[in-house]
Amino acid sequence: MNHQNHIIELFAGFSTNNKEKREMKANCTVTLIKGENKIVLVDTMTAWDKDVLLKELKFHHVAPEDVDYLVCTHGHSDHCGNMNLFLKATHFVGSCVSHKHMYYYHDFENNPYKLDNNIEVIFTxxxxxxxxSVIVKNTNLDHGRSVAIVGDLFEREEDIFDESLWIEAGTEDEKKQRINRLKIAEMVDFIIPGHGGRFAVTEEIRQKLREDIKQ
Ligand SMILES: [Zn+2]
Known part of the structure; x- marks a missing residue:
């Protein structure tokens, strides 16, 4: 049977940067994936968002203990604020994989981590x-298209033509980020960014990201 992975966008994140005050208002995008055998949750907002997160999951008939994999795309507090709601799940905080007190080594540099059919975690x-980032192929989006759920590799769609948006949101390695932004864009049809709604990857976007890499 050809199962389509169901992508449910629970929250579209946001961020606004106040440079003068040196502060940022932000919360992350949260995505639920109903795979053929597994349920995956990507990012969990801040510790103050427990109730809204639970309410939204319940609306989609998912109890916290139904989640098999919790993927926090990275270890910032707005992406991993509610990990302790999901105690049956294997946890990812970036490339760190654990369950309870057990930590599992995985060679992310060379291999994706497979979660279910057509769902994998890659190093970005x-x-x-x-x-x-979580790559999902054969989704319900636009009759079987692919999607990448990328955390803050992309801040939001507008950061493609206004680079200051992702650079000022913080980058530990600008060069690697450019390479991985292009890699993802070449790989999928849609991107779900860390602080905004889903967008389609157009040829114009790919071309811009190819130019960015030459800088
Ligand atoms: Zn973030």
């Missing part, structure tokens, strides 16, 4: 040195 450092 840049925003932080251990960031990961």
């Amino acid at each position: 450092p840049g925003h932080t040195s251990t960031c990961v």
Whole structure:
């Protein structure tokens, strides 16, 4: 049977940067994936968002203990604020994989981590040195298209033509981030960024990201 992985965008994140005050208002995008055999949750907002997160999951008939994999794309507090709601799940904080007190080594540099059919975690450092993204193929989006859920590799769609948006949001390795932004764009049809809604990857976007890499 050809199962389509169901992508549910629970929250579209946001961020606004106040440079004068040296502060940023932000919360992350949260995505639920109903795979053929596994349920995956990507990013969990801040510790103050427990109730809204639980309410939204319940609306989609998912209890916290139903989640098999919790992927926090990186270890910033707005992406991993509610990990302790999901105690049956294997946890990812970036490329660090654990369950309870057990930590599992995985060679992310060379191999994706497979979660289910057509769902895998890949290594996409840049925003932080251990960031990961979740690649989902054969989804319900636009009759079987692919999507990458990328955390802060992309801040939001507008950061493609206004680079200051992702650079000022913080980057630990600008060069690696550019390489991984292009890699993802070449790989999928849609991107779900860390602080905004889903967008389609157009040829114009790919071309811009190819030019960015030459800098
Ligand atoms: Zn973030």
